[in-house]
Amino acid sequence: MALVYLGTDFHDTPLSELEKFESASAEVLNALNPNDSVLEGVVVLATCNRFEIYFEAESFHDSMDYVTSVVASSLGVPSDEVASMLKVLYGDSVPQHLFSVASGLESMIVGEEEISGQVKRSLTQAHQRGFVSKNLNHLFQNAASVAKAVTTETGLGASGRSVITTALDVASEELGGITGKSVLLIGTGAYSRVVTAAIQRAGVDNIFVYSRAGRAEKFSENHDTTPVNKDQLVQVMAEVDLVISASGAKGYAIDETLAQEVLAHRSGKSDLVLIDVSLSKDVAPAVSQLNRMSVIDLDQIRHRAPQEHIDSVLTAREIIHTAVTNFENSMASRSIDPVVAALRSHIGLWVDEEIESVRRKSGNSAAEEVQKSLRKVTNAILHAPSVKAKELAVDGNHEDYINAVRLLFNIEVNDRG
Template identity: 75%
Template sequence: MALVYLGTDFHDTPLADLEKFEASSQEVLTALARQRSMLEGVVVLSTCNRFEIYFEADSFHESMDYVTSVVAQELSVEPSVVTSMLKVLYGDSVPQHLFSVAAGLESMIVGEEEISGQVKRSLSRSHKLGFASKNLNQLFQNAASVAKSVTTETGLGASGRSVITAALDLATEELSGLEGKKILLIGTGAYSRVVTAAVQRHGVEKIFVYSRSGRAEKFSNNHQTFPVTKHELAKVMSEVALVVSASGTKGFAIDGVLAQEVALLRKTSSSLVLIDVSLSRDVAPEVSSIDGMTVIDLELIKERAPQEHVNSLMKAREIIHTAVADFEANMTSRTMDPIVAALRAHIGLWVEEEIENVRRKSGNDAANEVQKSLRKVTNAILHAPSVKAKELAIDGNHEDYIRAVRLLFDIEVNEHV
């Protein structure tokens, strides 16, 4: 079995193209996890700035063709298009990449706090489909542990950096601070809760909420915000200093017509700042060219993202390097598990035969006592051989171990497990 990565992120792919991948991510996961799939397991990690597929399979080339064709089908494009956009990693490059991603080192905002949770949720989605293999589960569990270690030992991520905090920093510069100002939030999804908490920390006077799906009132009941109807939207926009849009709904939440109407209603010379952190774009492109409108979108955030301290990054890389080595050693040592299991089963048969002999001669009580004793002895005897098997696998010398097991115990062991 081999672990393989197929994916791309904001470094290599325009956000508009990433949006197409993100929109089909659940369909891709479901299609890859269907019955008769040639994969052992798969996890799809899709966020506002990355689309990644991690899978496990016996055949590298056949599985690559299969995954590529499924993605192409779900995106309604030719497989060659997918191949040209997604890069491939295998071997120790897979944990190296995922651990870096989970720790926030590959994010638009280095050390962002949200990505580790997104990594965990991607594994959960595969678990719900019953398609998270043992090795993938171990890979993602280790990634979560690495992310925690990086935060604890380097401070990266501890400050709560994220795309929205970076966007609010830019808005704060533009508006000379947010304290005492009125804010409008468009959207009531999971990300909107993060946005609400972030703007509340800035000491804003009032937060209005508008939902295209009609959930503003329900959201406001739990988040100390004030709901806005569609009829009130333009008026409220004309009165606030900042609009943060994260609806995730198809189509523009703020188009050119609405922006023009708001510009006419505004009674202040200061610009209305609009933050658009939705991958599918909530603010229409033409809005940025309207007088009195300043748009902060993902492209601008990417361009202006702050660089983290070099020493912290170096320490984080060291943590990840060690974690990758440990993961690879563990994976290699586990190739001996079937051999050790066969040895335990073989000796276990002798133990069971002896217990049954005692049971026939001396009864159940005596047999039960012998059973306890023999199993303790078995565990003690096999402990050293089990440890040695894993050590030899890591050193690449497991062939000698297999030959010794075959010679001593007459056990037929598959040498290519």
């Protein structure tokens, strides 16, 4: 069995294209059902910054062709186009990448706090469908442990830094501070909850919420915000200091016509700052060209994000390097487990036959005493071979052990993965 990564992120793919992958992620995951495909297991990680598929399969080439075709079908584009956009990793490059992602080293904002939770949720979603193999589960559980270790030992991720907190830092420079300002949030989805919490931590109490889908009132019931309906939208935008759009719905939430209308009602107030953290762009490009409108989008946030201290990043990479080595050793050790289990089972049959023979000749009491003794002897005899088997597996020499077991005990083990 092999663990394989197929994916892309903001480094290689424009955010507008990533949005298409993210929108299709649930469909892709469902279509990659391991119960009805060449895959043994699959997990899909899709965020505003990346689209990644981690899977386990017996045949590398067959599985690659299959996964690529499924993604292409979900997007409605040719397979060769998808193949040209997605990067492939296998071997120890897979844990190396996932551990780096979960630790925030591959994020748009280095040390981003949200990514480790997103990695955990992707595993949970695959688990809920029964799509996770043992090795994939082992990989993602290790990623969670590595992310925690990086945060604890380097401080990366502990500061609560994220795309929205960085955007607020940029907006604060333009507004002369955020505390005490009034904010309109457009959108009530999952990310809007993250945005609301970040705004409140920044000292903003006067928060309005507008939803194009009409969910503002329900959202405000649990988030200490004031709902805004469509008729109130222009007036509220004309009065607030900052607008944050995170709706993710199709079409622009703020187009040039709306922006012009807001400006007509905004006499005597400072320039309106707009933060657009929607992957598909909620603010029309033309709006940024208007006087008295300042738009901060994901591309600007990426370029203006502060860099983490180099020592922390280097320490994090050392932690990840060690974790990858340990993971690979663990995987090699696990690969020999079926052989060790087969050997124990084989010897166990001899023990059981001897116990039954004693039971027939001398009764249950004598058989129980013999059973205790033989179990102890069996464990003692097999301890050293079991330890040696795992050592050989880690060193890549487990075939010698398997051949020895086959020769000495006439045991065939077909599934060693």
